[in-house]
Amino acid sequence: MESVGTQHVVLIPVKPPGVGKTRLVGVPPEQRTGLATAFAIDTVTACLATPGVARVLVTTDDADFAHSLTALGADACPDGGSGLNPALVQAAAEAARRWPELRPVALCADLPALRPVDLATALASASGPPSYVADAGGTGTTLYTAAYDDFDPHFGIDSAAAHSASGARAIAGDLPGLRHDVDDLDSLRAAVALGVGAATRAAAAALKNLDGPLSH
Template sequence: MPESPRFVVLVPVKTLALAKSRLTGLPDERRQDLAAAFAQDTIAAVLDTTLVERVMVLTDDFRFADKLASAGCTVIPDGASDDLNASLRQAAAEAHRRWPRLRPVALAADLPALKAVDLSQALAEVPSGPAYVADHAGSGTTLYTASYAEFAPSFGNDSAAEHARAGATSIDGDLPTLRLDVDDVGDLGRALSLGVGIHTAAVTGRV
């Protein structure tokens, strides 16, 4: 019986001053606090996922980087801050250099309700080829994975369809906390209903 793959999860985190611009109606400071909380709660769930051996964060926000490194992440600069997919490919190459036996996974940083059980279920169902998890709207992507040789993420508009067209397999199942990326205030309300991590709970007054 083949051994289950182990994973290195790549999490791109925008400079907080630029993050979550679609959370309209909120003051800039609160928007930045929410973006930081989303990333911290996402990463906490990843670190709690058994099949994940390493977490690599891509960010140019050096002050926030120290906090993420203290949490147990490897932090590297965002290699191409204007091109998410290029940054992820560069990060995958660096992860391959450091941990060649681990399979790379690109994961959105705005999953404040993420639970390790949903991520574990998705990773347990990963096929040998490329695979992705569509977001709750069905058009975006929250997770993409492939071997290093095949790693070619296509995040952006209609990314779920782009990944499918490229031959990636959709990982099915409810996976509610893995699918719920927070782009706007409505999404935040849905995440709060599911139950968010401690950092987002603190910022939103849910503790």
């Protein structure tokens, strides 16, 4: 991680893999757990390799999975169990306590095609007012950033519109890996076509028996 320009702490909320990704219809539970785990691992790995990212703070109540992610180089804190946005606000407060000089960035944990260059490009244009990256469909949000004092995420249904209404600025550009979060098999296929990280590539290889290719 380079120390050039504004430095960031990326906040990544992670559900316990065993309860996430219920929209991966047709995928056996154990493989769904494996995919959710892989998505988070590849997302964290990409963040840790991104210039401008000084720290990655995972917020989760899964202690075992937190240990796996801290082994990669991330830090971890409990999510408090009060919902996604409150968990992110709590994580930002913890980040402010630990690293007051860094700018917080909330990022989805299901971005297996994330490339450091895309994240670095987005962060380079987001050093001023609150900003966000809309997902590939244009309605959701994959990234939100603001100074600690202005940090007010609005993830959830129609979150892109909610962030815009809050005064946050949409970050432009293709940023393909940053915009492609994975909720279902179609979005997984799209991510695989872009090129996913090693953990997701291995997990997806076990799903060849489903309709449509999931590996290249």
